[in-house]
Amino acid sequence: MLHTVNKSPFQKNTFESCIKHAAKGSAVLLIEDGVYAALKDSAVSAKVQQAMGDITFYALEPDVNARGLKGKVMDGINLVDYAGFVDLTVKFDRVQSWL
């Protein structure tokens, strides 16, 4: 399953709920303000790194760049464009939007 998270982990707890519920082998795509979860050396980055063993993380690059976070994304998070977003929804059979 592909999960999308569109809120900052410092604003809402959807990101945390998402990684607690996401099954092994699933993917999490950070979009809109959700990309703040991709920052390195943040208050949630350890949680993200811990989850990386079971979950593959992606962040929507246009949203990363729009917020000036280019170069501040932690290692192990894959950046995708909108075409990559579409490809992820094709690759995984369901999409769960955490709103």
Place this chain on the structure above:
Amino acid sequence: MKFTIQINEGPYTHQASDTAYNFATAALAAGHEIYRVFFYHDGVNNATRLSTPPQDDRNVINRWSDLAAKHNLDLVVCVAAAQRRGIADADEAKRNGKNADNIAPGFRISGLGQLIEGGIQSDRLVVFGD
């Protein structure tokens, strides 16, 4: 692959409609089919033709209308959500005794069954909201 897209938020306040639009154009560019775009809750506010943003800003409503015209998309607005928020086509305006309608070109008003049917007929349902 067939997609149905659900949009739960209006234009300009949230990014949802922008993200959904960019997703839809990327899906169409990759050769996928958009079976339906369903506007629900505050998402119905994407369907008013009376929206007049400044000329140097994107026009979220016209963008959907233009995309629908270009790719023959089915843009469906939830009737109950639309009535609450003052989005009406000619039939709805007449039925509810209003003196004007405001639905933008390419949109149509229908029921929640259209969302369910879209989910059944499509390979993927992708939801955008707040």
